[in-house]
Amino acid sequence: MEITTMAQAMQLHGQLLKSGDPKSQPRALSKLFTFSALSPSGDLAYARHILNSLRTSNSYYYNTMIRAYAQSSNPVEAVDIFLAMRESLLLAAPDKFTYPFLFKACARLGLFRLGLQIYGLVHKLGFSSDLYVQHGFIRMCCMCGQSGVAYEVFERMLERDVVSWTSMIDGFVEDGRPLDAIRLFDRMLEAGVEPNDITIVAVLGACSEVGALGMGKKVHELVERKGFGFGDNISTALIDMYAKCGCLESARRVFDGIVEKNNVILWTAMICSLGSHGKGRDAIDLFEQMLKFDVRPDERTMTSLLSACRNAGLVKESLGYMKDMEKVYGIRPALQHYGCLVDLLARAGHLDDAEELIRMTPFEPDDVIWRTFVWACKVHGDVERAECFIDRLKLRKVSDCGSYVLLGNLYASTGRWADKASVRHIMRENGIVKPPASSMIEIDGVVYEFAAGDSSHFEAKEIFGKLVEIAEKLKKEGYQPKLSEVLLEIEEEEKAFQLIHHSEKLAIAFAMIKISPGTQIRILKNLRSCEDCHSFMKLISKVYQRDIIVRDRIRFHHFSEGKCSCGDHW
Numbered sequence: 001m002e003i004t005t006m007a008q009a010m011q012l013h014g015q016l017l018k019s020g021d022p023k024s025q026p027r028a029l030s031k032l033f034t035f036s037a038l039s040p041s042g043d044l045a046y047a048r049h050i051l052n053s054l055r056t057s058n059s060y061y062y063n064t065m066i067r068a069y070a071q072s073s074n075p076v077e078a079v080d081i082f083l084a085m086r087e088s089l090l091l092a093a094p095d096k097f098t099y100p101f102l103f104k105a106c107a108r109l110g111l112f113r114l115g116l117q118i119y120g121l122v123h124k125l126g127f128s129s130d131l132y133v134q135h136g137f138i139r140m141c142c143m144c145g146q147s148g149v150a151y152e153v154f155e156r157m158l159e160r161d162v163v164s165w166t167s168m169i170d171g172f173v174e175d176g177r178p179l180d181a182i183r184l185f186d187r188m189l190e191a192g193v194e195p196n197d198i199t200i201v202a203v204l205g206a207c208s209e210v211g212a213l214g215m216g217k218k219v220h221e222l223v224e225r226k227g228f229g230f231g232d233n234i235s236t237a238l239i240d241m242y243a244k245c246g247c248l249e250s251a252r253r254v255f256d257g258i259v260e261k262n263n264v265i266l267w268t269a270m271i272c273s274l275g276s277h278g279k280g281r282d283a284i285d286l287f288e289q290m291l292k293f294d295v296r297p298d299e300r301t302m303t304s305l306l307s308a309c310r311n312a313g314l315v316k317e318s319l320g321y322m323k324d325m326e327k328v329y330g331i332r333p334a335l336q337h338y339g340c341l342v343d344l345l346a347r348a349g350h351l352d353d354a355e356e357l358i359r360m361t362p363f364e365p366d367d368v369i370w371r372t373f374v375w376a377c378k379v380h381g382d383v384e385r386a387e388c389f390i391d392r393l394k395l396r397k398v399s400d401c402g403s404y405v406l407l408g409n410l411y412a413s414t415g416r417w418a419d420k421a422s423v424r425h426i427m428r429e430n431g432i433v434k435p436p437a438s439s440m441i442e443i444d445g446v447v448y449e450f451a452a453g454d455s456s457h458f459e460a461k462e463i464f465g466k467l468v469e470i471a472e473k474l475k476k477e478g479y480q481p482k483l484s485e486v487l488l489e490i491e492e493e494e495k496a497f498q499l500i501h502h503s504e505k506l507a508i509a510f511a512m513i514k515i516s517p518g519t520q521i522r523i524l525k526n527l528r529s530c531e532d533c534h535s536f537m538k539l540i541s542k543v544y545q546r547d548i549i550v551r552d553r554i555r556f557h558h559f560s561e562g563k564c565s566c567g568d569h570w
Contacts, residue, residue, distance in 0.1 A: 003035045006043050033061060037068040044068055059095050066098060070105035078105035096127045100136030112144035135167045142171025162196050170202040178206035179447060182215050197234055204237040211524035213245040214445035232263045243273030246522040246549040246556065264295050272304035277556045278565045280312025297329050306340035311555050318344050335363040342369055346376030351385060371406050378410055386410055401434045439503035440524045443514050450506040467509040471500055474539045482532040504533050504550060508540060525552045538562050
């Protein structure tokens with residue numbers, strides 16, 4: 001009997017019970033149990049009932065339950081099953097297949113200490129040299145933000161296969177260490193280990209994070225040379241990598257070269273890429289083309305489309321797609337869709353409409369929506385409205401630094417320095433730290449990172465000298481530092497000093513030293529660009545005739561001949 005529904009599974013179970021002892025037909029019982037535990041159409045509670053009813057058992061039943069709970073919405077039950085298994089050693093002893101699933105449960109629960117204790121038990125029981133156990137532990141460490149511990153285990157491994165290298169590379173990416181992932185991939189190639197498609201996707205993700213276009217191209221060439229084939233996962237990763245590294249044309253070439261475009265993920269990746277570069281009209285055209293290919297959009301597609309409209313300031317189009325989402329495409333608008341629309345209306349200065357939409361939203365607005373709205377109020381000079389709504393953020397007792405930074409900046413912009421100081425005090429008390437501003441740039445295959453005011457670079461003297469030279473030349477063209485961007489109660493001279501040493505300005509000065517004229521400059525910034533840096537980049541593109549691409553936290557800015565692709569709308 002082929003089981004495809006729980007009704008059939010229960011029917012089989014009834015037949016087994018009528019025939020006597022279900023254990024007398026182990027194959028049928030195993031099939032019934034596996035379907036109940038692991039099938040999307042199964043019933044985990046029913047599988048648990050079967051396990052509890054068995055008088056005698058083996059590790060397969062327990063391992064299957066641990067695996068099922070580890071990937072369920074309730075992974076803590078996997079730990080409970082393991083403890084029950086340990087207490088009933090006569091029924092089933094844990095084996096090398098038990099621990100990878102258990103590590104997965106610990107990872108999803110964020111229980112690193114428990115995972116570490118279990119790894120100690122693994123050593124004691126003699127399973128620590130098993131590759132699958134080691135891979136499971138490495139993934140668990142990285143998902144818990146402990147990639148350093150994972151790397152120690154990786155370095156001690158006597159035997160490594162492609163999964164070992166991939167687990168560690170992917171783990172570095174997971175733990176926010178993309179540069180380490182890229183370096184490890186280089187080591188892997190030097191060791192003569194052939195990557196698989198999962199490795200390729202992981203390292204392309206790392207390249208996307210830091211704008212490592214050189215390595216991304218190297219990986220693309222490897223894919224073509226080794227004949228990996230351009231499956232949807234690799235194609236999507238390549239589109240994403242090229243777009244996030246500022247090469248939208250290359251991303252489009254990859255997309256256009258795909259013969260079978262029947263996967264919505266591919267279309268969504270390209271729509272998202274166009275939107276992040278401010279190509280809202282092109283994103284809409286591609287969306288309409290997707291519909292002609294009979295590919296139905298999903299929730300993520302609509303988020304990407306609305307984001308593209310937001311970045312291009314296309315209010316009318318965005319409202320139309322939001323209206324049609326459920327009626328035409330069968331997608332119920334989610335919070336992120338309302339968030340895109342609120343952001344668009346607020347950025348465009350339609351503050352009344354944005355506020356009304358927030359009130360009408362069928363969801364509880366999250367911190368991002370409130371923060372976006374308050375920021376737009378500040379930008380459009382409606383400080384009174386911003387102060388009114390900032391209370392919503394305070395009442396929510398938010399734990400993210402972004403809301404506190406916005407609150408502090410709002411107070412600073414109105415000269416309320418005591419209130420700003422109180423915000424900083426609250427942040428210190430709660431251990432909330434603002435991430436330092438940083439910018440990265442790749443030159444000759446090497447990624448360089450600059451922090452604001454950083455003097456530790458080996459060519460710091462030359463960089464600062466070049467920056468002074470650039471600033472003097474731009475002042476002759478009308479550049480005046482926008483001191484209001486420095487939200488500190490300090491002298492104007494000190495404010496000007498801080499502005500000129502913003503991270504992206506250090507990166508551009510370094511690029512002007514190292515990159516020959518006529519070569520495009522690409523910079524990646526971890527925070528939103530400030531107004532002063534934006535004006536600075538526009539002037540450099542005009543005075544020095546340089547094309548500059550800056551990717552900030554929100555979108556891409558293409559600077560050329562004194563203009564920006566965002567139309568000063570960001």
